[in-house]
Amino acid sequence: MxxxxxxxxxxxxxxxxxxxxxxxxxxxxxxxxxxxxxxxxxxxxxxxxxxxxxxxxxxxxxxxxxxxxxxxxxxxxxxxxxxxxxxxxxxxxxxxxxxxxxxALPNLPSDEAPDGADETENVEQLRWGQQRNFDFEPKDHADLGPALGLDFETGVAISGARFTFMRGQMARLNRAIGQFMLDHHTVQRGYTECATPYLVKQESLFGTGQLPKFAEDNFQTTDGRWLIPTAEVSLTNSVREQILDDAALPIRMTALTPCFRSEAGAAGRDTKGLIRQHQFEKVELVSIVRPEDSVAEHERMVESAEGILQALELPYRKMLLCTGDMGASARKTYDLEVWLPGQGLYREISSCSNCGDWQARRMNTRYRPADSKGTAFVHTLNGSGLAVGRTLVAILENYQQADGSVSIPSALLPYMGGITRLEPMA
Known part of the structure; x- marks a missing residue:
């Protein structure tokens, strides 16, 4: 707004x-x-x-x-x-x-956002980590995963295209990734863990900008509620229609939730594997801050997401999105793209955006500055910290072995109950 x-x-x-x-x-x-x-x-x-x-x-x-x-x-x-x-x-x-x-109007871009029409004009900021040299031909996770418990066929049989069923060690690894991410963001980065509703009112989706323009990208229930496309919706709207105390800021929240997306505009794209699903898990980061603090908070949020990739030793690059590739609510966005050797390319695994006061105006969320009698709109930020399924993909492809097994990154071993590698199932 x-x-x-x-x-x-x-x-x-x-x-x-x-x-x-x-x-x-x-x-x-x-x-x-x-x-x-x-x-x-x-x-x-x-x-x-x-x-x-x-x-x-x-x-x-x-x-x-x-x-x-x-x-x-x-x-x-x-x-x-x-x-x-x-x-x-x-x-x-x-x-x-x-x-x-x-x-219906998008947010105004920051002066720092480069001009451009689409993702081809995004600007690379840095690369981290060394791409592994394999002495065998690395597999795509969609080919590697089924023998390890990644069951695409059952997911399709139960729910249709873009759904996946996980078994045994694969399900354990998926759970471990999410738990590790939450611990990292809460213990090391100071975010407050939250458990949020997965169904929200129409006003909540309007507040963060998914409605009215992007209704077809979301799932609506028969009673008028909507399934969350990301915990950004429920976390950010937790302060809707409030006047916050200056001393309460910044507010930093994180949540691990399932996310639901219709992928209305993705027909024919990423139909194989876990990259683009109707249901997936993601750890979300949301910050509510004073306007003068939002630029620094944006960099801090990106660092929090980068910390996950670095702890898992997954090579990635940081991209500054151009004006034509940013989401409607964003003033400035960084994407983190992880290296997938089985596909031979970088793929988005996190998107962190500074929304300025655009969402706050839609939600009517203000704060009372300590040195003022009046109120002002807060600034809101959100980011993936990270998408769990895509992190699972990155681990499978980067840690795969010649015999079809997958080594577990050392950072995840405390969450794996003694499992040190995924072994092909009989």
């Missing part, structure tokens, strides 16, 4: 920022609609003031015995009373139209 005051004062800058995201210039139409709404509001206020004035004058006229004036004033008051509901309805309609237009 955007600040109308900013648009009124900076229409050209607003349009220029939208243009960087490939969106059309809309300030003129927004401001024209806003002007009509404000004109109706002014007319309503004037009518109400005149109604109050005329009502008082009726008593004065009656006191003087001026019946004709009193009757004329009564007629005027009645006319004003009749016209008020129409003006109120007109004001509501204009406000609703204006809010709808604002709600």
């Amino acid at each position: 955007h600040d109308l005051k900013y648009i009124r004062e900076n229409p050209e800058a607003f349009d220029a920022a939208l243009k960087r995201r490939g969106a059309a210039a809309v300030s003129a139409s927004l401001l024209a609609l806003d002007e009509k709404r404000r004109a109706v509001q002014t007319e309503m206020q004037a009518s109400q003031a005149r109604r109050n004035e005329a009502s008082k004058a009726i008593g004065a006229a009656m006191g003087k015995g001026d019946t004709a004036t009193a009757e004329a004033l009564k007629a005027e008051v009645a006319s004003l009373k009749d016209s008020m509901p129409q003006m109120e309805e007109q004001e509501r309609a204009l406000a609703s139209e204006l809010d709808g237009l604002l709600a």
Whole structure:
């Protein structure tokens, strides 16, 4: 959501920022609609003031015995009373139209976000780790995994395409990854572990920006609730419609949850393996901070996600996303892409975004600065720390052995109950 005051004062800058995201210039139409709404509001206020004035004058006229004036004033008051509901309805309609237009607009990109049309114009920031030299041809996880308990066929039989069933040692490894991530973020990085609902109201998806524009990417239940596409929704909305104390900030939260996505725009993409599923697990990171702290918090969040990859000794690269590849809610986004030797490429495993006050305005979440009597919108940030399934893929492909087994990274051994490698099942 955007600040109308900013648009009124900076229409050209607003349009220029939208243009960087490939969106059309809309300030003129927004401001024209806003002007009509404000004109109706002014007319309503004037009518109400005149109604109050005329009502008082009726008593004065009656006191003087001026019946004709009193009757004329009564007629005027009645006319004003009749016209008020129409003006109120007109004001509501204009406000609703204006809010709808604002709600459909993406966030304005940070000056640091590079211009670009798509992922090919993202900018690499760094690479970490050494890619392993195999003395055999490394396999894709989709070919390696079935013998180790990654059962694609049963998942499809139960639920259809883009679902997977895990057995035994594979399920244990999947659980270990999530538990390790939570421990890392809570113990070493100071995030508070949360257990959140997996079903949310429509207002919650609106607050973080999935609605109304991206409804087809999500699953809705028959009673009007929505399955979360990420714990970002439930974690961020935990402060919706609140005025937070300055001393409470920053708020850092993490949660391990299943995530549900329709993948409406992914027909024909990544149909093999675990990369793109309708249901998957992810450890999410969310921060609620003062505006002046959000830039530093963004870097801190990325470091938290990088810490997982480094502890697991998985080679990765850090990418700064261009304006054409960022999510609608983001001002600036870093992606972490892990090296997958079986596929011979880097794949996204984490996306960390600074959303500025865009989500806070949609959720009406403010804080009271210690040095001010007023309130201000907080800034919100979110990131993957990490996607569990994609981390599982990265471990399978990077730690695979020539005999089809997979070594367990040392950081995960305390969570594996004595299992040190995944062995092909009989």
